[in-house]
Amino acid sequence: xxxxxxxxxxxxxxxxxxxxxxxxxxxxxxxxxxxxxxxxxxxxxxxxxxxxxxxxxxxxxxxxxxxxxxxxxxxxxxxxxxxxxxxxxxxxxxxxxxxxxxxxxxxxxxxxxxxxxxxxxxxxxxxxxxxxxxxxxxxxxxxxxxxxxxxxxxxxxxxxxxxxxxxxxxxxxxxxxxxxxxxxxxxxxxxxxxxxxxxxxxxxxxxxxxxxxxxxxxxxxxxxxxxxxxxxxxxxxxxxxxxxxxxxxxxxxxxxxxxxxx
Amino acid sequence: xxxxxxxxxxxxxxxxxxxxxxxxxxxxxxxxxxxxxxxxxxxxxxxxxxxxxxxxxxxxxxxxxxxxxxxxxxxxxxxxxxxxxxxxxxxxxxxxxxxxxxxxxxxxxxxxxxxxxxxxxxxxxxxxxxxxxxxxxxxxxxxxxxxxxxxxxxxxxxxxxxxxxxxxxxxxxxxxxxxxxxxxxxxxxxxxxxxxxxxxxxxxxxxxxxxxxxxxxxxxxxxxxxxxxxxxxxxxxxxxxxxxxxxxxxxxxxxxxxxxxxxxxxxxxxxxxxxxxxxxxxxxxxxxxxxxxxxxxxxxxxxxxxxxxxxxxxxxxxxxx
Numbered sequence: 001x002x003x004x005x006x007x008x009x010x011x012x013x014x015x016x017x018x019x020x021x022x023x024x025x026x027x028x029x030x031x032x033x034x035x036x037x038x039x040x041x042x043x044x045x046x047x048x049x050x051x052x053x054x055x056x057x058x059x060x061x062x063x064x065x066x067x068x069x070x071x072x073x074x075x076x077x078x079x080x081x082x083x084x085x086x087x088x089x090x091x092x093x094x095x096x097x098x099x100x101x102x103x104x105x106x107x108x109x110x111x112x113x114x115x116x117x118x119x120x121x122x123x124x125x126x127x128x129x130x131x132x133x134x135x136x137x138x139x140x141x142x143x144x145x146x147x148x149x150x151x152x153x154x155x156x157x158x159x160x161x162x163x164x165x166x167x168x169x170x171x172x173x174x175x176x177x178x179x180x181x182x183x184x185x186x187x188x189x190x191x192x193x194x195x196x197x198x199x200x201x202x203x204x205x206x207x208x209x210x211x212x213x214x215x216x217x218x219x220x221x222x223x224x225x226x227x228x229x230x231x232x233x234x235x236x237x238x239x240x241x242x243x244x245x246x247x248x249x250x251x252x253x254x255x256x257x258x259x260x261x262x
Numbered sequence: 263x264x265x266x267x268x269x270x271x272x273x274x275x276x277x278x279x280x281x282x283x284x285x286x287x288x289x290x291x292x293x294x295x296x297x298x299x300x301x302x303x304x305x306x307x308x309x310x311x312x313x314x315x316x317x318x319x320x321x322x323x324x325x326x327x328x329x330x331x332x333x334x335x336x337x338x339x340x341x342x343x344x345x346x347x348x349x350x351x352x353x354x355x356x357x358x359x360x361x362x363x364x365x366x367x368x369x370x371x372x373x374x375x376x377x378x379x380x381x382x383x384x385x386x387x388x389x390x391x392x393x394x395x396x397x398x399x400x401x402x403x404x405x406x407x408x409x410x411x412x413x414x415x416x417x418x419x420x421x422x423x424x425x426x427x428x429x430x431x432x433x434x435x436x437x438x439x440x441x442x443x444x445x446x447x448x449x450x451x452x453x454x455x456x457x458x459x460x461x462x463x464x465x466x467x468x469x470x471x472x473x474x475x476x477x478x479x480x481x482x483x484x485x486x487x488x489x490x491x492x493x494x495x496x497x498x499x500x501x502x503x504x505x506x507x508x509x510x511x512x513x514x515x516x517x518x519x520x521x522x523x524x525x526x527x528x529x530x531x532x533x534x535x536x537x538x539x540x541x542x543x544x545x546x547x548x549x550x551x552x553x554x555x556x557x558x559x560x561x562x563x564x565x566x567x568x569x570x571x572x573x574x575x576x577x578x579x580x581x582x583x
Binding site for chain 1: 271332334335357359360362363365366367369370371374375376377378379390394395396397398399400401402403404405406407408414445446447448449450451452453454456459464465489490491497500501503506507508510513514515521522529530531532533543545546551554556557558559560561562563564565566569570572573574576577578581
């Protein structure tokens with residue numbers, strides 16, 4: 001099985017997100033960066049699938065040169081190849097991102113075995129949506145451009161090698177829906193599909209040797225253009241301190257009775 | 263005309279669809295057009311009246327043999343054919359998982375932009391939109407340049423409210439769907455849990471890193487049971503493997519809306535807070551009086567949750583006996 005996982009480098013905010021003075025980005029001066037959570041689970045899922053069925057995992061990201069960190073991290077938990085589509089670090093709109101990714105994926109598939117025949121990834125995994133811009137569409141656009149089925153919101157994946165299908169489960173209220181997609185297929189996964197492993201020391205060392213290829217790609221801007229980011233107005237709340245330690249239990253129960261939940 | 267695509271599950275209308283129609287009425291008025299609704303699938307007939315009640319003057323119904331259940335590609339293609347047939351001025355859905363997915367499918371097929379999770383729209387010559395980023399922790403102003411705007415409104419941007427309207431006109435629209443679109447239709451369903459779930463629990467007792475271990479949740483379970491609620495947790499907890507992801511409250515977990523959220527040992531990172539922001543009241547238990555969860559709470563107890571939570575349970579039992 002050859003699996004491709006598309007990931008995004010995003011800031012890791014704490015109690016508050018601040019915006020740069022020009023309003024065009026999250027102020028990441030004091031923040032670390034991480035892989036968007038749904039996509040971190042996507043990498044883990046791909047690694048588990050090739051551990052079970054054999055094959056290789058390629059991780060693809062479109063972002064600044066520093067996004068190599070996220071590719072190395074993916075390699076440290078078991079991915080075999082990394083591909084970086086470098087940008088100047090500015091935010092690309094969803095159409096531009098999807099068009100560039102599609103071009104890169106077509107290139108990778110044409111050359112995956114060094115031959116001229118198309119060699120599609122059996123499965124391409126996206127995150128359901130990115131943690132930051134949350135456009136909810138890049139995976140769908142790429143799948144459509146490639147002519148492959150895609151279902152989003154996936155929290156369970158099983159491969160039926162004999163049938164050449166992927167069984168994908170999507171959570172609904174009190175249960176799940178089951179989809180069966182013929183491979184090559186695409187899924188948008190959500191956090192909770194698995195619990196991503198932490199890299200081992202051996203994995204960290206091995207990740208330094210994994211080849212990260214840089215592939216140039218670009219596309220025209222789409223119809224959605226960012227003007228500025230801003231923080232929503234926050235409801236100012238006065239916190240009433242009910243007390244300190246277990247002695248506050250009586251005051252807590254008074255509040256719960258007042259709210260009618262006790 | 264503004265076409266509002268309604269979401270339903272085998273004939274059961276999503277609450278989000280009522281929000282989309284409510285949001286759509288205001289948008290249509292700003293645009294100077296009428297709101298219409300689209301109902302996709304053969305089991306949606308009973309929903310025509312509800313669509314009318316929420317302001318759709320005309321309801322376009324679509325049935326086809328492959329629309330036996332939900333399928334993102336088939337539904338997206340139906341939206342494309344409705345756009346061709348009806349030539350709407352814009353298309354709106356609610357920004358739920360399915361709503362965003364169907365609109366993304368339609369946009370991909372039309373090679374057109376799609377703006378997800380809008381909170382405010384000024385439909386002038388060029389549309390100026392405010393939408394959510396970071397699950398609602400941040401807002402983004404965008405402009406949209408396109409022939410037929412495709413947008414979703416962020417879930418819970420407006421409370422649904424019925425319109426003062428009569429019965430809608432019903433128009434059945436024929437669509438031509440390739441059999442190939444059946445490839446991503448739901449094949450089967452599995453029911454796991456009946457009864458109260460985290461999103462609908464009237465009380466949620468949340469635990470964070472401060473709980474310290476899987477076993478440390480026992481007193482939280484006890485308190486939740488006494489209050490007829492559920493236990494929730496932060497991402498740090500699921501990452502440590504102390505609780506299943508289904509208990510996670512936050513941007514990438516569950517959005518809760520209880521009468522009161524008792525958040526214990528949770529610092530309150532924005533990704534967690536955005537999942538808890540639908541709570542009517544928040545009561546924080548934390549050793550740190552400056553923790554974000556404490557400053558955003560209505561009430562707080564400063565102290566160790568391992569002592570405070572059992573004391574609350576004990577006091578409840580005392581009062582109930």
